[in-house]
Amino acid sequence: ADAKTIGVSIPAADHGWTSGVVYHAQRVADLLMKEHEGLKVIVKTSPDPASQANAVQDLETQGIDALVILPTDPDPLVNAIKEVKGKGTFVSIVDRAPSVNDNSVRDLYVAGNNPALGEVAGQYIKDTSPEAKVVVIRGLPIPIDQQRQDGFDKAIAGSKVQVLDRQFGNWNRDDAFRVMQDFLTKYPAIDVVWCQDDDMAVGVLQAIEQAKRTDIKYVVGGAGSKDMIKKVMDGDKMIPVDVLYPPSMVGTAMELTAAALYDQIPAHGTYTLDATLVTKDNAKNYYFPDSPF
């Protein structure tokens, strides 16, 4: 087989989900290199858009045939991606779509569905507890977080589900603990917590346990960390479900890209992954005990 290089640019492992991304990217990179002789896969992580733009440039310097990128923040990276694409490199964008997302920017888009993550959570809450009073813990003030909020709002629109409050927990356990403690102080009755991220759910659960409050029926996280999936599997009352937002999507994109490079399948356009609702019944399909996330 001929020598090809795939560059993979992903966010640095700064919280649970991104660490899952790094794990899967490296796992699939090894797999692919075993599968295709002569293929080199270089994985690079970056903490923020500006340094990711640098990383993309540096990958280009090394000479790559394809770029798989999961942008920390898509819009600021469009120019950098276009630069690569302009040189005829095959480009796959994963998860986060820029506002202009057509084939002038990329060849392949593997979409994690952020609005759907919010929508599935909202739908579940609306169905299980139609009159729920909900507090929401958001991530960081960046677009993907906003999309999840929008999806959630869309799902509960018109229902009797009521959002008491929204605050940022920065996708960080300690901050989520703090925010939850204050929510508990502020609201005497809360039915459901939606924190859209399993890392933050860890802090939320501790805060609830400490306050010994029994009014909270359950917590909906998201992303599918092994700890939370395990709880769902074990039938934990506080974590009845999880919304899948698998960090392994980066691996899917890498596999599709490799396939495109070696002309096994024509890979173009958009592949959207579901935001699957994980329940006690299907949980074991999504449990990866070896993953760091």
Added chain:
Amino acid sequence: MAADTEMSGTVRARRSWRDVDLRAVAPFVALALLILIGALVNPNFIGITNLANVATRAAFIALIAVGATFVISSGDLDLSVGSMVAFVASLMILFMNSGAIADPGMMIAAAILLALVVGSLCGLANGLITTVGRIEPFIATLGTMGIYRGLTTWLSQGGAITLRSPEQQALYRPAYFGSILGVPVPILVVFLVTAIAAFVLYRTRYGRHVTAVGSNRDVARYSGIAVDRVRIAAFVIQGVCVAIAVMLYVPRLGSTSATTGILWELQAITAVVVGGTALKGGAGRVWGTICGAFILELVGNIMLLSNFISEYLIGAIQGTIIIIAMLVQRSLARKA
């Protein structure tokens, strides 16, 4: 009481007596004002549970900031404390998970000892690089900040490190969630540590030397003080304080991740400065420091409890409040 000890530490000229009095009291006045505002914002605020929550949460930053008071008083700066928390906590949990000791009680004791040793060594490393290597503390500890954080990420492979044994967890949990005579353990720990720190800073030879080194290094050297040793010791004290904070942190969530302790260094330094210690070195105010830590946590708490602030603007308002608190403090200090 707290303010009293502050002042007896450094008795001043008669002429500037009232002046100093107010300067030491100023952070406490700012704290009282904030509590007043909080009570107006939300009736739940003034409840025992909420105040206890806030004080307990402030414990981590307060403990770290007590250590930072030593480092800053001696004229240095330590930016690595946040990632040091993550690093020490990771090692501690990994050790507890290793099952090296069967008895959970013994295991926890050994883990605490390990945390203290690792914390001191991290502090020692900072101290040596800064003094022997003659690198500005800002840069030296920015470097070790990267190193400790990187090692943590590597240990956890980017994910979380979670305490596995439910037995250990159950046994250790009260260290954060428990209370003695109605006072949460973390608050007791903070007061104990601060009292010891105040004693060391104001009543011992070492504390005197810290002030002298921070105030004027040449003078200290000419007075036969081993300047580098004093500075290194301050970094080690900082490391021990970080380890104590970790001891309370681990039982809280029973896990660490790559995000643990991010930006805590800025919060600790802010607490120290809000508490009245000057960044240029010289005079340290330990009680002021923990007051500063409470102020910072209270500001966040009030924001969250208030109903009229857009979540997007919280950062902006927090910044404004800190500036206003400092202005109040300055104008108080200047008046007399």
Added chain:
Amino acid sequence: MAADTEMSGTVRARRSWRDVDLRAVAPFVALALLILIGALVNPNFIGITNLANVATRAAFIALIAVGATFVISSGDLDLSVGSMVAFVASLMILFMNSGAIADPGMMIAAAILLALVVGSLCGLANGLITTVGRIEPFIATLGTMGIYRGLTTWLSQGGAITLRSPEQQALYRPAYFGSILGVPVPILVVFLVTAIAAFVLYRTRYGRHVTAVGSNRDVARYSGIAVDRVRIAAFVIQGVCVAIAVMLYVPRLGSTSATTGILWELQAITAVVVGGTALKGGAGRVWGTICGAFILELVGNIMLLSNFISEYLIGAIQGTIIIIAMLVQRSLARKA
């Protein structure tokens, strides 16, 4: 050449001539060493494209750090620059999206002017709070850091602010991606700004005053220098430098969000210190500063180009390299 200008700016003792010589040259030696290491790590490294890329990327931090050199030389510190970048860039893009001016060229010119005005005003605010409010610059600018960041989040309503008109984008793009006589525009801008800054710092009355204020405020006051005005002006210069960085930033990414510029303040300060300026204030080294910015960017670049370092350890190794670079520099400076 760069090092030359540095020295002619601050003429020193003949006896310590070699000594000073080396101290000013040290950052450049560290830079050269790094380039050597880079060449060994990856053959692509030494290519013109790569080096030009790195230099171009370093432009943001370099420009901000040039401003920081003034603030630090005058004995202050500005932690708000990172969020100031986000704030100024957001306003600039919002203005360009507003369609207030039809002609895209005119619009860009007006937007640049706006950025400069907003940047200066942000700097002015920092300066006034620090000097008139008599708040430690660390706290004052930590407060405004929260304010500028919060306002950005609010402006973007938690999302991104993206330049909409493709016409404007196309017209403005060369400001970052273009080159004149083969030299990328940002590199030209950096050198131009640094040359002007060096001139101001070493060859004007204002520059002399900055050094005096930074090395001893009382002496400056007793010499009839308007200390506060000098300090405020340094903050304003910092604001203008941030605005210039924004002018290059907007055409590069065409979009901002609440995460733009996070931690850039630490990078800028690091660049200044690695470049040989002391955080205590006093003599500033502008050329050293941009050398420091290149060093920081190069370290990142080498990490990325090398393929044998675990992703998780990058932070740790980056930290180590910075410490080693400083040690090299110190031992060089001490030798002569």
Added chain:
Amino acid sequence: MSEPAAGPGHSLLAAERISKSFGEVQVLFSVDFDVRPGEVHALMGENGAGKSTLVKILSGFERPSAGRILIDGQPVTLPQNGAAEALGIVLIHQEFNLADHLTVAESLFLGREIGRFGVLDRKTMRAETRRVLDELGARIDENALISSLAVADKQMVEIAKAISRRARIIFMDEPTAVLSREETALLFKQVRRLKAQGVSFVFVSHKLDEVMEITDRVTVLRDGQWVKTAPTSDLDGEAIAQLMVGRELSSLYPAKDEPDVDENVVLSVKGLTTAYVKDVSFELRKGEVLGFSGLIGSGRTELMEAVAGLRPRLSGEVLLHGAPLAPLAFREANGRGLAYMTKDRKGKGLLLDEGMTANLTLQSIDRHVRHHYLDPASEARAMARAKRRFDIRVRDDKVRAGRMSGGNQQKLLLAKIMETEPDVIIIDEPTRGIDVGTKQQIYHFIAALAREGRSIIVISSEMPEVIGLCTRVAVMREGELVGLLEGEEVSEQVIMRYAAGLKRREAAA
């Protein structure tokens, strides 16, 4: 040769062929020096002669480049950084060695705190501090912060610190430079008391009368070389001065030129009151040299800083050339030709980390701006001029100000102020730490300025200086102006009586 070599048995401490170089600059050339038990030994020499360097070497703060030091006849290597105190060797530095954030009591015991197991016994230390201060007659609060002390009080703290140590030899590097006659007398009382107990002193001073009064032997250095060691009784002031300078000195003070009574009033202060100074009024005429005398802490510095606009004033008016001067308008005052020279040259006068030129032109930088940029050549010319005019002597032109000898720093500071070409000049302690030869030059310089029609206020703790230079002398006491002496009245006895509160002016004018 002129002196029989002291046998080892006679010397407590002896230095043999000491040389010292800083980098390539040699400042001491094979100097011999010895101290006998219970003697007071004066070390004299021009500014920059190497006196401070020698005493630093003999007390372990600097290492000699060559030569050896003997204690009780045994060659030793002195421990560094004040550790020689354990051997009974104490140095009062020419420049203060106190930390701003400590109190007086804390400073006194810094590095040798009393206490057990590292825990301080603060009560004992405070009481002991009080005792020493009382012995010295210093009215300083032992709990006051060093940063709140006036320069002279800091000097007293330094002296108290040295005296409180159980010393065999005390080196005193210009301890009296900022002290008035009274404090000096109290200091000498202590010196005599300790001397009677067998303590030896090495006394560095530029004040010849003090040297004649207190010392037993004199050693003179010139340009880093040993010139002579002789019993003080064998010499007189003139002889010492001649040995130092290497030439004969004409009269120290120039002829006074009294301004006409109808000469314009250039500076008029009316009812000026600050936190400490109470209701002071005086006038300064064109071409006049007005002296301000008084004890330490009498408020002269505070008054003048308020006049110049460096300190807030509570009430009162200042007229410069007839036009009022707003409070705290120092820059404006500068622009209108008023200059103020501080006595705190390290804290407020010079940028210690900068070179001479940067310091010289700091206040007058506008004169060297051409087309908005600084003209280094013009600055260099100014520097060359100032060196000639004020006899600034350095062995290395690029030396940092902080490393210059004390006297040369003082000259640089004076030069810096004069660069602004002021016509009303307030000088606080003009000759602090300046050698006799240069003193004479400075006095003539001041007189020449007055003759040119400039007006000068001289604040000085050296009574002969005020008397020798000024036609009128104001005396202050505890923040008040208690006397304004003219003509015959300008004499040591009269000034003293006012300063001590034995006499005061009838109802202020």
